[in-house]
Amino acid sequence: MQRPSVFRRLGWALGIRCPNCGRRKIFKRWFRMDKQCGNCHLIFERMPGYWVGAMIINFAVTAGAFLLMLIVGMVVTWPDVPWTTLTFVGLAIGALMPVVAFPWSRTIFAALELAVRPTEPGDFALDD
Numbered sequence: 001m002q003r004p005s006v007f008r009r010l011g012w013a014l015g016i017r018c019p020n021c022g023r024r025k026i027f028k029r030w031f032r033m034d035k036q037c038g039n040c041h042l043i044f045e046r047m048p049g050y051w052v053g054a055m056i057i058n059f060a061v062t063a064g065a066f067l068l069m070l071i072v073g074m075v076v077t078w079p080d081v082p083w084t085t086l087t088f089v090g091l092a093i094g095a096l097m098p099v100v101a102f103p104w105s106r107t108i109f110a111a112l113e114l115a116v117r118p119t120e121p122g123d124f125a126l127d128d
């Protein structure tokens with residue numbers, strides 16, 4: 001079977017699908033990802049500490065959203081920048097963005113990691 005391209009994997013990841021085969025519903029709940037894909041049987045956590053990469057993506061997205069809000073807020077309201085409002089909006093972004101971005105940070109990291117380090121036979125579960 002031909003390996004999916006990184007763009008195809010990222011497309012699946014944006015749809016919160018398995019980054020290896022594109023199967024839907026790999027999350028039981030918002031914060032609860034299945035241990036393995038029900039279709040291709042890929043074990044998502046491919047090594048201990050695997051999800052640190054997803055945490056880095058999640059942090060980068062949160063920091064990017066905060067910086068974007070801060071810059072746009074300053075540019076739009078200059079010279080009377082409402083610092084108190086920007087502070088509270090920034091706090092809200094810092095609190096909510098990691099929650100909102102959680103499943104995408106995992107699927108996007110897994111897609112990127114699979115593009116760089118292809119699967120091996122030991123990455124797949126033997127049974128359901």
Ligand SMILES: [Zn+2]
Nearest residue numbers: 018021037040
């Ligand atoms: Zn799969």
